[in-house]
Amino acid sequence: MNQLENHHYSRRDFLKGVTIALAGIPIADTLALPGLSELSDYSLPIGICASYDKAGMLKQLGYSFVEESVGRFLIPDAGDEQYAKNRQAIETENIPVRSYIYFFPGSLKSVGPDTHHEAILKRADLALRRAKECGSKNIVFGSGGSRAIPDGFDRAKAKMQHIDLCQKMAPLAEKYGVTLAVEPLNRSETNFINSLAEGVEIIQAVNNPWFKLQCDIYHMLKDNESPDEIVKYGQYITHCHIAEKQSRTAPGVMGDDFKPYFRALKKIAYKGGLSLECVWKDFDSEAAQGLAVVKKQWADA
Template sequence: MDQPFEQQSRRKFLKQSSGIYAGLTLGAGTLAEAMSSYNSGAKFSLPLGVYASYEKAEMLKSYGCSYIEESVGGFLIPKDGDLKYAKNLQQLQEEKFPIRSYVILLPGDLKTLGPDANHEAILQRTDLALKRAKECGSKYIVFGSGASRVIPEGFDRDKAKAQHIELSKKMAPLADKHGVTIALEPLNRGETNFINSLAEGVEIIDAVNSPSFQLLCDIYHMLKEDEPADQIVKFGKHIVHCHIAEKQNRTPPGVAGDDFRPYLSALKKIKYKGGLSIECFVYQDFDSQSKKGIEVLQKQISEV
C-alpha cells in the first residue's frame, strides 16, 4: 500500500525543490490521497488507472480513475529532450492528477543480457528515469521491456539469467536512492523468452534482495500463460502493482467479456492495496472503451 507522505518528508521535499518542482508537492500529496482513499470503506476496492498519454488525465479522472499510468519514453525521457520533459512536468503541476507509475523503461535496442548487453547505458537511463519519477511524485517504474531481455538463440540461459540479475542488483540501489520502487514485470512468451511467470520473476527478486525491487502482477500476461490465480496468493508479499487487459486481443475489460474475478479474488485474499491499471495498446475508441473498462472492473471488484 502507498503510505501517506510523512511531514518530515514533505518539509525535506520543499526545502530541496524550487519553482516548478516545489509545486509538485501538491501533486504528490494528491497521489497519496488517491491511493489511500479506497481504504475508507469495508468493501474491497482498488485504485484504478489507465495506461495513456497524460493528455487524457482530465477525462480519466472524470471516469473515476485514481491515477494515470504513463511511459518512461513518453513522459520522463521524451525523444524531444529536456524541454519536452519540462512541459510535461508543467502539465502535471497544473492538472494535479497523479501519475502512479511508468511502463517501457528500456527501448528494445538496450539489451539487459546476451552478447550485446549494455548495462552502463541502461543504468544511466534508469537513474534519470527514477530521478524524474521522484520529481513527479510517482512511486513506481515498471521493468518489463521484453525486447531488451530476449535470450538470443544459442546463448546460454544460465549466463543470461546471471547477467540480468547482475544488472538488477545495480538498479536496486538507484531505486532506493530516489525513493521509487522498480516493479519487475513477467511477460508472456509471445513477447519475450525470459521471465514469463510470477515464479520466475520472484527468482530474480529474491536474488536482488531489495525492498526497492519488487514484483508487478499483470493479469493479461498470466492469462496468456495459463498461470492460475493462486500464484498471486503464493507470491503476494512481493506484488506492488498490477496491470490488466483481456486475454485474446489485449482489449480493455468489457470488450470480449473476460471474467477477472478469480484473479481479483486472489488480490483480495492477499489484502492487496496497490493500483490496478488497464494496460492496452490498441483501442477502437479509447474514450468509450476506457470508460467501460473502468466500469466493468469496478463491478467485478465489487462482486469478489
C-alpha cells in the same frame, strides 16, 4: 453541462451515469445491482496506461491515476523542455502519474553476447530521479526485447547477466524512493521471466525492498497462469496491469471474467495500483466501460 446543473445533476453524477451506461447497465437499475452500492467506497486505485493529455477526461471518469511511458513522459525525444512541460501538466490536471511503462528499448540489451548495462543504468538513474520529481510510486521493469535471450546463448549465463544488472539498478531505486516492478511477460513476447515465480527468482537474488513484482493479469491469462500464484507470491507484488486475454482489449469488450484473479488479490489484501493496459479501438467509450466493469467485478469477487 450547465443544462444538467440546472436540472440539479452534479458533474460527478452525470459521469457516473455515463460510465454505468457504457458498461451496458441501465442507469435506472443500478441500485438493484449486487455490490454496486459499495463502489463509492472502492479503495483500490485504478489507473490507465495512456498519454497524459487524456488526464482531464480520465479524472472526470473516475480514474485515480495515469500510467505513462518513460520514453514519452520522463525522457521525451523533445528533451528537457518537454519534460518540464510534462511535470507542469501534473500540477495543472491534479491527477497523479503513479507509474510508468516502457522502461528502456529493446536495443539496449541486458543479456546476450553484447550487453549495454552502462547505458541502461544511466537511463535508469535519470528515469528514477525524474519519477521521484513527479511524485510517482514505481516504474514497471518489463522491457521484454532487452531481456530476450538470443538463440543458442546459455540461459544460465543470461540469467546471471540480468541479475547482475538488477543488483546495480536496485540501489538507484532505493536512492530515489521509487520502486522497480519486475514484470513477467507471456511467452509470445519474450523468452525470459514469463511467470510470477520466475520474476520472484530475480527479486530474491537482488534482495532489495525497492525491487518488487509486477502482476499483469493479461500475461497470466495468456499463459494460463493460475490466480493461486498471486496468493503464493503476494508479498512481492507492488503493482498490477489488466486486459482481456484474446486481443488485449479493455475489460468489457469481450466479457472476460477476472473475478478469480481479483479474489486472489483480495486474499493478499492488495492495496497497490491496478492499471488498464489495453489495445484500444474507441478509447473514450472503452475507458469508461473498462472502469465500470473492473469495479463491478471487484465488488462481486
